[in-house]
Amino acid sequence: xxxxxxxxxxxxxxxxxxxxxxxxxxxxxxxxxxxxxxxxxxxxxxxxxxxxxxxxxxxxxxxxxxxxxxxxxxxxxxxxxxxxxxxxxxxxxxxxxxxxxxxxxxxxxxxxxxxxxxxxxxxxxxxxxxxxxxxxxxxxxxxxxxxxxxxxxxxxxxxxxxxxxxxxxxxxxxxxxxxxxxxxxxxxxxxxxxxxxxxxxxxxxxxxxxxxxxxxxxxxxxxxxxxxxxxxxxxxxxxxxxxxxxxxxxxxxxxxxxxxxxxxxxxxxxxxxxxxxxxxxxxxxxxxxxxxxxxxxxxxxxxxxxxxxxxxxxxxxxxxxxxxxxxxxxxxxxxxxxxxxxxxxxxxxxxxxxxxx
Numbered sequence: 001x002x003x004x005x006x007x008x009x010x011x012x013x014x015x016x017x018x019x020x021x022x023x024x025x026x027x028x029x030x031x032x033x034x035x036x037x038x039x040x041x042x043x044x045x046x047x048x049x050x051x052x053x054x055x056x057x058x059x060x061x062x063x064x065x066x067x068x069x070x071x072x073x074x075x076x077x078x079x080x081x082x083x084x085x086x087x088x089x090x091x092x093x094x095x096x097x098x099x100x101x102x103x104x105x106x107x108x109x110x111x112x113x114x115x116x117x118x119x120x121x122x123x124x125x126x127x128x129x130x131x132x133x134x135x136x137x138x139x140x141x142x143x144x145x146x147x148x149x150x151x152x153x154x155x156x157x158x159x160x161x162x163x164x165x166x167x168x169x170x171x172x173x174x175x176x177x178x179x180x181x182x183x184x185x186x187x188x189x190x191x192x193x194x195x196x197x198x199x200x201x202x203x204x205x206x207x208x209x210x211x212x213x214x215x216x217x218x219x220x221x222x223x224x225x226x227x228x229x230x231x232x233x234x235x236x237x238x239x240x241x242x243x244x245x246x247x248x249x250x251x252x253x254x255x256x257x258x259x260x261x262x263x264x265x266x267x268x269x270x271x272x273x274x275x276x277x278x279x280x281x282x283x284x285x286x287x288x289x290x291x292x293x294x295x296x297x298x299x300x301x302x303x304x305x306x307x308x309x310x311x312x313x314x315x316x317x318x319x320x321x322x323x324x325x326x327x328x329x330x331x332x333x334x335x336x337x338x339x340x341x342x343x344x345x346x347x348x349x350x351x352x353x354x355x356x357x
Contacts, residue, residue: 016042026074029249033071036238053161054173060181061220062242065296068181072139085128087138091146100149105166122171136176143180158235185223189216217241274325285331
């Protein structure tokens with residue numbers, strides 16, 4: 001008698017589950033992107049990635065401030081323990097054909113051949129590897145601004161996973177994830193989302209919110225197909241359209257950013273470290289000052305820098321804060337700034353900070 005055991009193809013491995021858990025801690029509101037990255041990573045770890053090409057080719061579309069670059073940095077932080085472990089190419093710097101020499105180096109015989117170091121060399125890819133993981137993350141930011149010469153290079157990288165430098169050395173991208181970001185269609189997507197359902201509803205998880213995001217995603221993909229050639233589109237593994245961030249997502253981002261502020265305090269003032277606890281009224285004030293439907297999370301980060309980090313820097317420089325002090329941050333209604341007060345019992349304070357963050 002043959003026994004049949006049903007298998008669960010949706011079950012992930014332990015490493016992929018750990019990556020997904022970490023990404024959802026670091027990235028808010030973009031579950032589609034994190035899911036696609038986790039799937040590509042699991043294929044890579046099991047040796048099932050396509051041979052002779054990059055591990056995955058992603059195109060991220062969406063409005064500014066929605067977290068496209070942040071997802072790549074979070075992936076580097078989760079996998080390589082280094083948020084800066086990304087080979088980043090700002091395509092706005094390569095709008096002219098002659099500038100491509102900065103990427104691949106000048107050929108022998110050309111002026112500056114020995115002085116020009118290729119940004120996309122094998123050494124650059126390998127530099128961010130960890131001892132446990134030999135995987136490179138390469139980001140082409142604002143890809144729509146690239147020149148035709150960069151497009152031609154990209155087609156070879158995305159298809160064959162190789163690049164020939166100016167001195168004829170070859171670069172292997174078969175152990176690389178390629179990320180490309182673009183704001184194509186962002187204005188049209190924002191116009192569709194904001195007037196009809198508003199900034200918060202555009203990201204809601206109900207039926208209307210999901211239907212709206214489906215329309216926005218289709219609009220983003222259509223904009224990409226109008227701008228990019230069929231040869232380019234056919235080399236992509238995933239096109240992910242990022243959601244606009246609503247109030248609920250921004251509240252969660254505040255928690256993450258405040259934790260980052262505490263970590264910066266400890267890193268900058270190890271001998272005189274102190275602790276902060278931010279009240280709910282202060283968080284609401286930061287949210288009100290940093291919310292802009294057109295620009296996503298970036299105004300929120302600027303508000304935290306201006307209203308929280310800079311005053312804390314002044315308090316540190318003027319020695320109003322000492323080692324193990326406990327600084328409570330609050331806000332009084334209609335006040336133009338936050339209120340900072342000093343309390344004692346730092347160890348208890350740290351518990352409060354941890355819970356608040």
